[in-house]
Amino acid sequence: MASNMYLEHYLDSIENLPFELQRNFTLMRELDQRTQDLSKEINTMSEDYMANVRSMDAPNRTSHLKKIENAFVKSREYGDDKVQLAMQTYEMVCNYNHYRYSRHSLASIIARVRNSRV
Numbered sequence: 001m002a003s004n005m006y007l008e009h010y011l012d013s014i015e016n017l018p019f020e021l022q023r024n025f026t027l028m029r030e031l032d033q034r035t036q037d038l039s040k041e042i043n044t045m046s047e048d049y050m051a052n053v054r055s056m057d058a059p060n061r062t063s064h065l066k067k068i069e070n071a072f073v074k075s076r077e078y079g080d081d082k083v084q085l086a087m088q089t090y091e092m093v094c095n096y097n098h099y100r101y102s103r104h105s106l107a108s109i110i111a112r113v114r115n116s117r118v
Helices: 002-055 058-117
Strands: none
Touching: 002 058
């Protein structure tokens, strides 16, 4: 019974791995693009702020700085999300390698049992 569950889990893991890896890498690529776009936006906002800071009143300066700060926070969130995806991807690959090793070990055991019967 336990070996059937193991086999089902193994087959499910192998079957989904390529799609899951592809999905994670696509998401990481999208996060990279969002981060790059946001970085350009931060640069533009910072340059605008520096060019106009002397003519801004206090509430406008505060508002502008808050927008820049929020963009940095969002950028950090994208980075955190990417790290989580990378860790998840690493775990998938490790599990896949574990199953491959287990399958190889199981095949070796079966071969030894068959050879011992002869």
